[in-house]
Amino acid sequence: MSYSIDFRRKVIFTMEEEGLSIRETAKQFRIGAASVSRWINQIEPKALTTRQRKIDKSELIKDVEQYPDAYQKERAERFSVFEKAIWQALKKWD
Structure with a gap:
């Protein structure tokens, strides 16, 4: 499941405003700390890459x-x- 960009921004904004650590923020929003850490660097989700299935x-x-x-x-x-x-x-x- 992918979280909305609005939710991601809210998480990062709250973390910065309240001076919370990544773990505290994750616990408050009940999400993974890795997600919060990833969102700090890149808030937009990565685009899916399409790969062909067979090689000629x-x-x-x-x-x-x-x-x-x-x-x-x-x-x-x-x-x-x-x-x-x-x-x-x-x-x-x-």
Whole structure:
């Protein structure tokens, strides 16, 4: 469940106004201290990233030929998948 931005602002405002610690604030609002801590740095929720589910074998082969020394992280970014998906595809297709 995601808390509304208004609620998040209220929590941070109350914490600053009353001089409460993160733990005290969390206890007062009955939420997790990690949430309060995260909201101090970034009040807006992070946008969800969409990743494709399958890697095209021919496209991956072309990518390996074009960038033979590329890191799996770089390939994952190009294919919009997680690094583990690249690792699994490379292992599967040798």
